[in-house]
Amino acid sequence: MIETAAPGVSARPTLLRMGLSQVWVRFLVAIVGLALAFAAALFSTVLGESGNIWATIILASAALMLATLVGLTTVPYLARQVVTSRVRDAMDYEVTRAGILYILIAVVIGVAAVNTGNNLLYIIVAALLSAVLVSGIASALVLRSLELDIHLPEHVFAGRPMLARLLVRNASRWLPSFSIRVVPSKRKAKKRWRWEPYTLAMPRHLPPEKQWIRVPDRRLRRVLENPEKPILEQPVYFPFLAPQQQLRSDLEMSFPARGRYREDNFGLATRFPFAFLLKTRRIGLAREVIVYPKVEPPQEFLEVLPMVTGEFETFVRGRGYDLYRIREYLPEDSARHVDWKATARTGALKVREFSREDERKLRIVFDNPLPGILSAEVYERAVHLAASLGWYFYHEDVEVSFVAPGLEPTADVFAFLHYLALVEPQEATSVLQRLRASDDYNVIVTARDRGELPAAVAARSYLISPGQARSS
Numbered sequence: 001m002i003e004t005a006a007p008g009v010s011a012r013p014t015l016l017r018m019g020l021s022q023v024w025v026r027f028l029v030a031i032v033g034l035a036l037a038f039a040a041a042l043f044s045t046v047l048g049e050s051g052n053i054w055a056t057i058i059l060a061s062a063a064l065m066l067a068t069l070v071g072l073t074t075v076p077y078l079a080r081q082v083v084t085s086r087v088r089d090a091m092d093y094e095v096t097r098a099g100i101l102y103i104l105i106a107v108v109i110g111v112a113a114v115n116t117g118n119n120l121l122y123i124i125v126a127a128l129l130s131a132v133l134v135s136g137i138a139s140a141l142v143l144r145s146l147e148l149d150i151h152l153p154e155h156v157f158a159g160r161p162m163l164a165r166l167l168v169r170n171a172s173r174w175l176p177s178f179s180i181r182v183v184p185s186k187r188k189a190k191k192r193w194r195w196e197p198y199t200l201a202m203p204r205h206l207p208p209e210k211q212w213i214r215v216p217d218r219r220l221r222r223v224l225e226n227p228e229k230p231i232l233e234q235p236v237y238f239p240f241l242a243p244q245q246q247l248r249s250d251l252e253m254s255f256p257a258r259g260r261y262r263e264d265n266f267g268l269a270t271r272f273p274f275a276f277l278l279k280t281r282r283i284g285l286a287r288e289v290i291v292y293p294k295v296e297p298p299q300e301f302l303e304v305l306p307m308v309t310g311e312f313e314t315f316v317r318g319r320g321y322d323l324y325r326i327r328e329y330l331p332e333d334s335a336r337h338v339d340w341k342a343t344a345r346t347g348a349l350k351v352r353e354f355s356r357e358d359e360r361k362l363r364i365v366f367d368n369p370l371p372g373i374l375s376a377e378v379y380e381r382a383v384h385l386a387a388s389l390g391w392y393f394y395h396e397d398v399e400v401s402f403v404a405p406g407l408e409p410t411a412d413v414f415a416f417l418h419y420l421a422l423v424e425p426q427e428a429t430s431v432l433q434r435l436r437a438s439d440d441y442n443v444i445v446t447a448r449d450r451g452e453l454p455a456a457v458a459a460r461s462y463l464i465s466p467g468q469a470r471s472s
Contacts, residue, residue: 030074037066091140092186092267092280099276102128135274143281145172146241146268148182150287152231155414158294161254166236168268169246177241182249183267183280184232195220197426199372208373216370229261231289235269258293258383258421262286292417293387325353364390364416366404367432367446371425374447374466379425382466386445387420401440405431432457 044059095103106128113121151165170177198219201211208214236249255261269280326342329349342350366386374382393400394413402416403409404423410416432448435457442461444453450463 026074030070033066033070033074037063037070040066090282091143092282094278094280096271096275096278098274099132102132102274102276106132131274132276135276136279138273139270139277139279141175142177142180142270142272143268143279145170145175146177146180146281147171148266148268148283148285150266150285152287152289155292155417156255156289157292158255158258159296160294161252164231164251164253166249166251167246168238168241168248170241170243172243174243176243177270178239178272179270180238180241181235181269182232182238183235183269184230185263185265185267185282193220197371199370201372214372229255229259231261231263231287232266255289255291258291260422261289261291263288290418290421292414292421293383295388295391295417297388297392326350327353361399361401361438361440362393363401363403363438363440363442364393365431365435365442365444365446366402366416366420366423367430367444367448368405368423369425369447373425378466382445382447383420383423385464385466387417389443389445390416403431403435405429 040059040063044056044063047059048056106125109121109128110125112118113125147169149167149169151167153162153164156162166182168180168182195218198217200213200215200217201208202213203211231253236251238247238249241247264284264286266283266285267280268283269278271278326339327350329338329351333351337351337353339350339352364386366383369379369382390400390402390413399411400413401409401411402413404416404419405426406423407416407419430448430452432444432446432452433454435442435454440460442457443464444461445464445466447465450458450461453461453463
């Protein structure tokens, strides 16, 4: 049985099965379409000379439609592929100091050759210029067959060194590469005007709680269009790569601040062979790192932790099955909890306190303030403190969860740190209004007052303001 299909429907799958790329398939289809358009135009001319008007109109219209269809579908696609290929393999050139001096010498000798008509000077100038040409071709060949890959760790903390791995491979079968540097991409800072939230406050020199007027407002500012910070700051040098060889370099990196670090492309640069030009081949290799806030305990953390721990331990005391401690008898204690052996041994009434493991539930809440409430320095201290608390209690014998505006309640500490890595002050409903009473004890990092907490939550919460601690 022979199956037939409409022209153009099965042609592409058949060609693809033959191993041709999508670009060649588009190109061959375009050639066929243009050939049909040319044939239709040719026959319309012949029929027009014979006096067949309707056939001439139909064939001419068909030729025009086929040419238009090819122009609208195939030509833009092929043009995009060419542009993409050129961008991917684009070369940047930078003349070095040695190259500038060399060109000046060549110019001086060239002027002397023109003035004197000495053939020897012309030969010297030609040799000097040919050396520049050879340098450009040799460096292009050295960079052409190189492949780059960069591996970054999944979890990165600000201020902590981490190892990144750079892999450079020479895919050429016969040509080695010399003096290769992996360099960061060249970024052009683009600024544009943008409206952003702003708080109109008077007087400006007073702290927020003492200002007379605080009105939400918006202001127009010039901001960077691409505020992402670069990943690679310093070049990495590979002196020699043999054909079909792959080298790796473990690079220690450290990011000073939290946030998003991104590179859309990297560069492979060389000055080989004469150092006249620094030629850089751009590699389209996108990499992104989310840097978590520092989790090393700040001074505020060391001051707050004993109070938080004490409040939490007091909260989890209760009737249970595990002995918490033996202490002095208080009037409100029940007689059934008296430890008679300890009482007989010490001569004073002693009672037992119990705690249940399932009561050791802690909820850390980061209440993101409105823009303008806190200075940038104080805000960063609040983020640092919240991250340190979350990281500390995550490694303790505590069932900890995390809550923040714009973050779904989660028990994953890395999701909380990811949120804190990118958080900025924003206009949003206070997370304190959405807190509901539960078995958890709440540790809340906030710039708001306790009065904004629901009464059922306030009784089992510890509030920490940036710069100072307030207990319930």
